[in-house]
Amino acid sequence: MIVASKLTKTYGEFVAVDGIDFEVKRGESFGILGPNGAGKSTTMKMIAATSQRTSGELVILGKDPDKKGPEIRAHLGVVPQQDLVDRELKVWENLYVYGRYFGLKRGFILKKIEELLDFAQLQEKRNSKTDELSGGMKRRLTIARGLINEPEILLLDEPTTGLDPQARHILWDRLFRLKEVGVTLVITTHYMDEAEQLCDRLVVMDKGKIMAEGSPAELIKKYSSKEVLEVRFGSANNEQVAKDLAGIGERLEILPDRILVYSANGEKELEKIVKKGLKPVTSLVRRSSLEDVFLRLTGRSLVE
Amino acid sequence: MSIINATVDTAVAIAERRSNKATAGVYAGRSGSVLMRNFYALKTSNAVAVISGFFEPVLYLLSFGYGIGSLMEGEASAYAMYIMPALLATSAMNGAIYDSTWNVYFKMHFGKLYQSMMSTSLGPLDVALGEIGWALLRGLVYAIGFMIVVTPLGLVTSWWGLMAIPAAVLIAFGFASVGMGVTSYLKNFQQMNWVNFVLLPMFLFSGAFFDITKAYPDFIVWIIQALPLWQAIELVRGLMTGAVGLATLGHVLYFVVMIVVGLVFTTKRLTALFLR
Numbered sequence: 001m002i003v004a005s006k007l008t009k010t011y012g013e014f015v016a017v018d019g020i021d022f023e024v025k026r027g028e029s030f031g032i033l034g035p036n037g038a039g040k041s042t043t044m045k046m047i048a049a050t051s052q053r054t055s056g057e058l059v060i061l062g063k064d065p066d067k068k069g070p071e072i073r074a075h076l077g078v079v080p081q082q083d084l085v086d087r088e089l090k091v092w093e094n095l096y097v098y099g100r101y102f103g104l105k106r107g108f109i110l111k112k113i114e115e116l117l118d119f120a121q122l123q124e125k126r127n128s129k130t131d132e133l134s135g136g137m138k139r140r141l142t143i144a145r146g147l148i149n150e151p152e153i154l155l156l157d158e159p160t161t162g163l164d165p166q167a168r169h170i171l172w173d174r175l176f177r178l179k180e181v182g183v184t185l186v187i188t189t190h191y192m193d194e195a196e197q198l199c200d201r202l203v204v205m206d207k208g209k210i211m212a213e214g215s216p217a218e219l220i221k222k223y224s225s226k227e228v229l230e231v232r233f234g235s236a237n238n239e240q241v242a243k244d245l246a247g248i249g250e251r252l253e254i255l256p257d258r259i260l261v262y263s264a265n266g267e268k269e270l271e272k273i274v275k276k277g278l279k280p281v282t283s284l285v286r287r288s289s290l291e292d293v294f295l296r297l298t299g300r301s302l303v304e
Numbered sequence: 305m306s307i308i309n310a311t312v313d314t315a316v317a318i319a320e321r322r323s324n325k326a327t328a329g330v331y332a333g334r335s336g337s338v339l340m341r342n343f344y345a346l347k348t349s350n351a352v353a354v355i356s357g358f359f360e361p362v363l364y365l366l367s368f369g370y371g372i373g374s375l376m377e378g379e380a381s382a383y384a385m386y387i388m389p390a391l392l393a394t395s396a397m398n399g400a401i402y403d404s405t406w407n408v409y410f411k412m413h414f415g416k417l418y419q420s421m422m423s424t425s426l427g428p429l430d431v432a433l434g435e436i437g438w439a440l441l442r443g444l445v446y447a448i449g450f451m452i453v454v455t456p457l458g459l460v461t462s463w464w465g466l467m468a469i470p471a472a473v474l475i476a477f478g479f480a481s482v483g484m485g486v487t488s489y490l491k492n493f494q495q496m497n498w499v500n501f502v503l504l505p506m507f508l509f510s511g512a513f514f515d516i517t518k519a520y521p522d523f524i525v526w527i528i529q530a531l532p533l534w535q536a537i538e539l540v541r542g543l544m545t546g547a548v549g550l551a552t553l554g555h556v557l558y559f560v561v562m563i564v565v566g567l568v569f570t571t572k573r574l575t576a577l578f579l580r
Contacts, residue, residue: 149315
């Protein structure tokens with residue numbers, strides 16, 4: 001549905017997106033994972049046909065977004081990073097007016113609104129002004145609004161940033177349902193758990209470039225071990241202790257506050273460490289995540 | 305639940321109807337939906353601000369026309385009659401400028417309204433025309449309201465005066481289309497104050513309250529005559545007093561040019577801001 005090749009966007013001297021290639025297939029949930037400033041949002045804007053590329057190719061549903069902006073946007077649902085709901089309108093009016101922007105017929109929109117208010121669990125708030133909504137409700141309203149034109153592709157830019165855990169889970173559940181009915185999702189996020197939960201396939205971006213591509217499981221398999229042992233020796237001692245840990249695990253990652261030991265079996269590595277006579281202050285064995293993949297690829301954490 | 309394409313009139317089908325038009329990238333033919341949005345916002349949020357705009361020229365008329373007019377020799381209403389057309393022209397300008405600067409600025413930077421509109425199948429020209437259309441509608445309603453007040457006072461002396469209503473809309477159109485483009489350059493409230501800094505002297509010296517040809521040397525008169533408010537005031541004054549001629553046509557032409565230039569300019573700016 002979306003094909004990008006050597007896609008580039010520069011602002012003056014600054015290269016926001018640096019010649020990336022990717023493809024999004026119908027019905028899949030595609031993620032763009034990366035830290036702030038990686039070029040995720042810029043990529044998203046180009047897909048949304050609201051930002052013209054500097055060079056390279058971008059084809060969305062067979063059309064060029066630089067030439068057929070309004071037409072392509074009719075296919076898309078956009079959920080921007082900030083909730084750009086219309087604060088001068090009520091919840092219901094927000095949906096209605098947005099539908100009219102697409103030129104949809106009144107009868108169609110009225111029916112659709114009921115469906116979407118149910119979907120977004122906002123029936124009770126239909127006549128409220130948007131200032132009275134909680135953060136999670138606003139986000140759901142923004143998603144409902146993005147669905148008014150029955151889009152084939154829904155673009156979500158950092159969909160759960162700033163939401164509390166409960167609101168996040170409600171939102172993830174709603175997005176799953178959309179996937180089930182065949183909506184193609186394109187999601188940017190800097191949360192690895194979100195990417196693991198929602199994305200069939202993702203690209204890891206850093207400094208405008210794509211570092212890796214695959215399903216979350218593939219990426220973890222390729223770039224990390226099955227398990228990770230996290231040990232803390234106190235911030236001051238980590239560097240020193242790391243020297244003694246040489247040879248333990250497949251690979252070590254020394255962070256300011258802890259040491260990560262990559263291995264197929266974390267408990268076994270911990271035993272080895274204890275046998276060496278080292279006493280970690282705390283230790284934890286967990287499964288590898290996309291965070292580890294990102295660390296491996298860039299040498300930096302996702303959330304800094 | 306059917307999220308995808310359940311109807312014949314899908315958003316895509318609607319958008320594709322204009323696919324072959326040269327303006328397909330910037331115009332979807334739906335500025336009406338932007339107008340409609342403003343009606344809902346009026347109903348839900350902005351009624352007071354809009355109603356207050358009607359009183360501005362009426363209050364000026366009572367204060368300057370009848371108040372200051374009473375100090376002058378002759379009939380007290382003569383001065384009111386002199387400044388009345390200017391007040392109509394000025395309120396058309398102020399309404400249009402207020403809508404296309406403060407309101408547009410707010411929608412652009414705080415409401416991020418245009419960003420939302422541009423992520424639908426609307427184009428920048430739809431947004432520009434819709435917002436300007438709204439300013440005109442307001443201008444039209446104010447002009448009609450003003451006429452309803454001043455006509456019974458006996459201040460309108462010619463049937464041409466009726467044409468002052470469309471003239472006010474034309475004036476508003478000119479100012480709104482340029483104003484919206486100018487606003488797109490402004491980045492903060494301090495810069496917004498520059499708009500007032502330009503408008504106030506223009507209001508004071510464009511012949512609203514006195515005959516500029518008697519008050520100032522020729523070269524200053526020429527400068528004033530090049531300004532849009534003088535053109536507006538002369539246009540309305542001519543119509544109200546029945547002094548209609550080639551000059552009237554000249555003033556109309558002035559605004560037609562201003563509108564076209566303003567629209568091209570504003571559409572370019574909106575494209576640059578939201579689609580680059």
